[in-house]
Amino acid sequence: MNFKDRYAIVGIGYTPQGRFVDRTAMSFHVEASANAIMDAGLDRKDIDGLMCYRQFSPKPGEEEVTPYDVAERLGLTPTMLSQEANCARSHLHHALGALEAGLCKYVVLSYADTSLLGTNSAFQYYDDKAVFGQLATVGEYALAAQRAMHTQGTGPETWRKIAVSQRKWAHLNPAAIMHQRPMTDKDYDDAPYIVEPFRLPDCCLMNDGGRACVITSVERARDLKHPVVAITGLGQHNSSRDIQTSTIMDGPSGAKISGETAFRMAGIAKEDVDACQIYDCFTYTVELTLQDYGFFGPGEGKDWFDHGRIAPGGSLPVNTSGGLLSEGYFMGLTPLSEAVMQLMGRCGKRQLGPETGTRTPEIILCSDNGGVFQTHATAILRRL
Amino acid sequence: MNPLAASKPLPRINPDNQPFWDYCRRHELRFQKCLACGHTRFPASILCPRCYSREARWILSEGQGTVYTYAVYHKAFHPAYADELPYVTAVVALSEGPHLLTNIVGCLPKEVYCDMPVTLVWEDIDGSFSLPKFKPVRQDAR
Numbered sequence: 001m002n003f004k005d006r007y008a009i010v011g012i013g014y015t016p017q018g019r020f021v022d023r024t025a026m027s028f029h030v031e032a033s034a035n036a037i038m039d040a041g042l043d044r045k046d047i048d049g050l051m052c053y054r055q056f057s058p059k060p061g062e063e064e065v066t067p068y069d070v071a072e073r074l075g076l077t078p079t080m081l082s083q084e085a086n087c088a089r090s091h092l093h094h095a096l097g098a099l100e101a102g103l104c105k106y107v108v109l110s111y112a113d114t115s116l117l118g119t120n121s122a123f124q125y126y127d128d129k130a131v132f133g134q135l136a137t138v139g140e141y142a143l144a145a146q147r148a149m150h151t152q153g154t155g156p157e158t159w160r161k162i163a164v165s166q167r168k169w170a171h172l173n174p175a176a177i178m179h180q181r182p183m184t185d186k187d188y189d190d191a192p193y194i195v196e197p198f199r200l201p202d203c204c205l206m207n208d209g210g211r212a213c214v215i216t217s218v219e220r221a222r223d224l225k226h227p228v229v230a231i232t233g234l235g236q237h238n239s240s241r242d243i244q245t246s247t248i249m250d251g252p253s254g255a256k257i258s259g260e261t262a263f264r265m266a267g268i269a270k271e272d273v274d275a276c277q278i279y280d281c282f283t284y285t286v287e288l289t290l291q292d293y294g295f296f297g298p299g300e301g302k303d304w305f306d307h308g309r310i311a312p313g314g315s316l317p318v319n320t321s322g323g324l325l326s327e328g329y330f331m332g333l334t335p336l337s338e339a340v341m342q343l344m345g346r347c348g349k350r351q352l353g354p355e356t357g358t359r360t361p362e363i364i365l366c367s368d369n370g371g372v373f374q375t376h377a378t379a380i381l382r383r384l
Numbered sequence: 385m386n387p388l389a390a391s392k393p394l395p396r397i398n399p400d401n402q403p404f405w406d407y408c409r410r411h412e413l414r415f416q417k418c419l420a421c422g423h424t425r426f427p428a429s430i431l432c433p434r435c436y437s438r439e440a441r442w443i444l445s446e447g448q449g450t451v452y453t454y455a456v457y458h459k460a461f462h463p464a465y466a467d468e469l470p471y472v473t474a475v476v477a478l479s480e481g482p483h484l485l486t487n488i489v490g491c492l493p494k495e496v497y498c499d500m501p502v503t504l505v506w507e508d509i510d511g512s513f514s515l516p517k518f519k520p521v522r523q524d525a526r
């Protein structure tokens with residue numbers, strides 16, 4: 001099946017993002033989805049598919065969100081409902097499959113959380129690894145990063161460049177949670193270790209909020225109000241190996257095959273990519289993903305990220321909203337929504353092009369990643 | 385008994401992992417070895433992921449391996465670990481093949497390195513559980 005330029009993302013829904021003790025995850029799902037539908041210029045009656053990302057464990061007193069409860073609050077009676085468990089990242093494949101099969105015409109994809117750091121997922125490790133004090137996702141990615149330090153000579157010198165560059169993008173994004181919280185190289189070096197080798201700025205944010213988008217056919221997109229942003233390449237590959245048994249933690253991860261698949265569908269080379277929005281749960285994830293996509297060889301990131309390559313004014317901007325590290329955590333919808341907004345030309349001070357001394361984008365490469373490199377999806381978006 | 389230590393997570397026994405933890409209580413580190421193709425697997429599973437045979441034998445590990453990778457916790461994500469910081473989690477590659485997530489003990493965190501030879505030591509939690517942990521193999525081992 002070749003979906004090249006057949007489907008488009010036509011609306012993005014934002015919500016307040018940060019820390020909101022008086023809000024439920026449900027309320028963010030509903031707000032983000034409604035905003036995405038209205039942003040596309042659609043009516044609720046148009047929506048016939050609703051897919052929700054993973055629901056992290058709800059905080060005490062809050063019910064677990066299921067797609068039909070979200071649909072009820074949005075006034076929807078969709079043909080298709082789905083929700084992915086844990087960190088499988090097949091949402092776009094499922095959405096496009098449903099559109100291609102004629103099951104749906106307009107699919108909403110939504111994510112929301114009220115994570116309030118430390119109250120839920122960080123504590124809920126129930127597997128046998130928890131008895132050894134392996135209690136947080138950061139600990140598992142730290143194991144992966146340490147292995148890459150050993151085999152490829154990567155380390156904080158590389159990750160610092162990623163964290164600091166993304167923070168510069170966040171400084172141009174008033175909605176970013178770390179907006180006006182500048183970070184120097186020294187700030188990075190002085191930050192405390194969480195799980196060594198990772199310091200606090202190597203770790204993504206955990207925040208309250210929601211994010212959603214609407215996907216439909218390119219034909220229908222042409223009748224809607226925004227410039228058409230098509231999915232021109234799509235790939236997925238899932239190593240499905242727990243950190244305990246993984247031998248791909250220093251690459252090649254699923255990003256390699258997923259990326260090759262997406263580039264092949266798009267019929268482009270990496271030189272054609274104007275910017276990247278890379279799933280950045282940790283700085284090392286950005287390095288390994290770009291490495292597996294072929295932008296540089298194993299361990300060469302140390303030099304590749306030099307000279308502000310991925311920062312404002314750089315030759316290959318990466319994570320231009322600030323990303324999961326500095327804008328906000330909305331799983332794969334942080335990178336995907338930013339790619340769409342950039343290609344639509346709606347990004348204000350951080351807009352790629354003359355405003356930021358970068359190329360005006362036509363093609364943006366996005367990644368999504370789940371587990372500890374257990375799942376990976378790639379989407380290449382193109383402004384038609 | 386230290387009340388904090390008592391509140392650490394304990395193994396959650398289910399029909400798949402019960403034999404592993406039962407052997408641990410006897411200070412035996414055992415893994416399933418497929419009788420059809422010889423693949424040694426961990427964690428425990430109903431069948432061999434390579435040939436789908438359900439026939440397996442629990443072989444005894446010699447408890448020798450190397451540190452495949454490790455990490456040093458500087459933050460307690462559970463209050464029971466606050467007194468243990470910094471502590472080392474590691475994936476140990478055992479000579480029989482399986483990788484095991486465990487702890488490196490008996491040395492300082494800064495002394496741990498990838499590919500470091502390590503050997504099994506048992507930590508008895510209480511009457512019901514013993515955890516397989518690893519310490520460095522040293523020339524001057526006591």
Ligand SMILES: [Zn+2]
Nearest residue numbers: 418421432435
């Ligand atoms: Zn077998």
